[in-house]
Amino acid sequence: MSAPETDTPHCKVVLAGTIAKSLLAEVAEGLKQIERKPLLVGFLSSADPAARVYAEWTGKTCRENGFEFSLREVPRDDLEEALITVNTDRTVDGIIVYYPIFGNRQDQYLQQIVDVSKDVEGLSHRYIFNMYQNIRFLDSHNAKKSILPCTPLAVIKILEHLRVYNTILPYGNRLHGHTITVINRSEVVGRPLAALLANDGARVYSVDIGDVQQFHRGQGLKKKRHEVVEMPGWTLENCLPVSDVVISGVPGDSYKVPVHLLREGAVCINFSSERNFSPEVKEKASIYVPAIGKVTIVVLLRNLLVSPPIVLP
Amino acid sequence: MSAPETDTPHCKVVLAGTIAKSLLAEVAEGLKQIERKPLLVGFLSSADPAARVYAEWTGKTCRENGFEFSLREVPRDDLEEALITVNTDRTVDGIIVYYPIFGNRQDQYLQQIVDVSKDVEGLSHRYIFNMYQNIRFLDSHNAKKSILPCTPLAVIKILEHLRVYNTILPYGNRLHGHTITVINRSEVVGRPLAALLANDGARVYSVDIGDVQQFHRGQGLKKKRHEVVEMPGWTLENCLPVSDVVISGVPGDSYKVPVHLLREGAVCINFSSERNFSPEVKEKASIYVPAIGKVTIVVLLRNLLVSPPIVLP
Incomplete structure (x- = not known):
């Protein structure tokens, strides 16, 4: 007997507050270790x-x-x-x-x-440089983690929570096999995020108003960090149908991701303060995260615990 | 017997090429010291x-x-x-x-x-930070000079050439007593220049489209670096009549410094690629430097000689 057909699409909406709660538990554990x-x-x-x-x-x-x-x-x-x-x-x-x-x-x-x-x-600059260069520690003993900027790290934490990061794979390669489109290439979030995801193994299409760039560590992830390749003539029409994750952060309330181009079952995350996805996204997406702010602020507390004087691994 | 009256104003126009030549002689001396x-x-x-x-x-x-x-x-x-x-x-x-x-x-x-x-x-960032903080050396033995950005340094070298820097005064205070207006407060030239001049002892009015700020080390130059004070309601009408040096670097060809506001006998320097002073400036100014590009490029060579592996003091 199969499940009955229904008019309601099977899209799971995951709220930032839910993800924040599980991260806060981790932060509380870290706090216990200091006096x-x-x-x-x-x-x-x-x-x-x-x-x-x-x-x-x-x-x-x-x-x-x-x-x-x-x-x-x-x-x-x-x-x-x-x-x-x-x-x-x-x-x-x-x-x-x-x-x-x-x-x-x-x-x-x-x-x-x-x-x-x-x-x-x-x-x-030292942290941002390490991020782009895929250098994860400040010291040669791998004791002090290099801090990542809060908003891009919040998106990473969300993708971990959603099991897009595959823990079967070795640390550092856990997005291998994923194709991710990031819409917006600001220096503050869009470009660092594309670099982080590509450094973790994904093929990333970084889309900005004028062009598309591919960030990737190459076939078999043979390179230790991502390379950037310009994709002349490419637009969202090329990127979205092949992307299993779509992350959008276009400021202002007029921009909407073209839902009809999304791949069936894509994971969709909005990091703009406005809604970049119209409600119809639920007809196509398997998971939809409409906002990330509550996760970002917990990531800030996490960074405070990770940063040199303190403890969290 | 006094000099005869004349219709030609006594403004000395100093070309960047002339100043560059004397700096190049200094660079040639430095070059001799390395093999x-x-x-x-x-x-x-x-x-x-x-x-x-x-x-x-x-x-x-x-x-x-x-x-x-x-x-x-x-x-x-x-x-x-x-x-x-x-x-x-x-x-x-x-x-x-x-x-x-x-x-x-x-x-x-x-x-x-x-x-x-x-x-x-x-x-x-280290050099820019030292510049704003008025820290002139990289080391505690004062052996390695902190490099200054080329365009602001070119203006300093011009002011030295023009004897606005008074070598009777101790190094670091040689603009004491001067009031200088710098028009444009870009992060690339205008703001660093205003800071450098103020750190050398001048009272500087930094003028941008929206506002005027005063950069100054205070009465008697008691502070070791400049402080910035907002000057609400101030415009060029307040700054120019009290400035003995006026330095302008507004991009685009439409901007002209209002010559009628200049103090009689002011030193006028243009660092924009366009002419910010109309030809009438010669009616008011004692010295006029219409462009600085040739000095900037020599300053680059000078920085190359000063930078760590090499020699020039």
């Missing part, structure tokens, strides 16, 4: 109301989960000095800075002021 | 024709002045690996990369790949 509450310091020098909301949300999540959080409001012209001071403050375990501040390249300059040992956002 | 020709490697991965022109111009200037230059054309997706390789090539003394390549933040990522010891453009 004090780790202190995260947030710097608010941004005039953007969204920055304040995010700061308050960080504070709430910290306090609810056994971390200390201290918010420091600093005029933007004093922020560089304030960061230099806190870099050497041994009572501080992690630093988060709420951007945008100047809204231009001065913000990228400021990102590099935060000391590597306290950078829980993973924005230091 | 081989320093090798500068240029990486061309840009589709911008201006990048190629600049690359060819670098090569010509190098060869005419006793340096080796090797131009390497590399597909942009292979540039990161090419830079990593050349970073450890002991036959290479300096690296220059011609931007724009991706034309977005990926270019800033690439700037940080060049090793500090071979970065003759002064774009490494």
Whole structure:
């Protein structure tokens, strides 16, 4: 006897809150191994109301989960000095800075002021370089993990939760066999995410307004890190039908992924603050994750535990 | 007997070529102290024709002045690996990369790949950080100078040539007493230049489209580095009449500095590729430098000699 036919599509919608909960359990385990509450310091020098909301949300999540959080409001012209001071403050375990501040390249300059040992956002050049180069540890004894930027890492954690990462395969190759399309190639999320997924073994199509690039470690994953190949003439019409995972993060509320191009049973994840997938995605997808914000903030706490002074493996 | 009155204003126009010549003599002295020709490697991965022109111009200037230059054309997706390789090539003394390549933040990522010891453009975060923080040496023995970015340094060298830097004053304070307006606050030139001039003792008004900021080490230059103070409501009308030096670098050919606001006898320097001063500037200015490109390229050679493996003090 087979299952009855139905009009309701069999798409499993997985909410970020659910995934966050299982990650928080892991964070709680890590916390037990240390004797004090780790202190995260947030710097608010941004005039953007969204920055304040995010700061308050960080504070709430910290306090609810056994971390200390201290918010420091600093005029933007004093922020560089304030960061230099806190870099050497041994009572501080992690630093988060709420951007945008100047809204231009001065913000990228400021990102590099935060000391590597306290950078829980993973924005230091050393961390970003290691990420692109597929270097996973800071030291030659593989004792200190190189921190990954929060939003791309949140997507990785979601794919692990969804069992897209196959734990039968060796660590580092667990996406071997997957073809993933990442829509948006920003320096903040889209490009690092495509690189991370390709370094873990996937063939990734990185799609931006003007072009498509393939990130891949080559047949048999023989290369130790991904290479980038330009795909002239390619568009989503070429990428989506061959992708078993589609991850989209286009800002603004007008963009929608063309659902008719999706492969039947694809895993679809939206990391834009707007919904990049229309509700019809459930007709095609096997799994749909409509938002990731709650996972991102737990990943921040996880990075705080992983970062040098503390413990989590 | 006094000088006769005349209709021709007494403005001295100083061309970049003249200043470059005196700097080249200094570079030639430095070259004599080493036994081989320093090798500068240029990486061309840009589709911008201006990048190629600049690359060819670098090569010509190098060869005419006793340096080796090797131009390497590399597909942009292979540039990161090419830079990593050349970073450890002991036959290479300096690296220059011609931007724009991706034309977005990926270019800033690439700037940080060049090793500090071979970065003759002064774009490494460590150099930029030292510049803003007014830290002039890389080591505690004051043996290795921290490299300054070429275009801001070219302006400094011009101001030294013009005797705006007063060598009666101690090194580091030689602009004490000067008020300087810098028009444009880009991360590439305007902001670093304002910081450098203020760190050398000037009161600097940094003017951008939206606002004016004052960079200054305070009364009596008591602070070891400049502080930035926002000047709400200020415009060029407040800055120009009190500035004895006006430096402008607004891109595009439509912008003109309002000459009627200039202080009589001001020193005027244009670092835009377009002319930011109309010819009437000569009615007001004591000295006018219409362009700086030829100085910038000599500063690059100078940085190559100053950078770690070589000699110039």
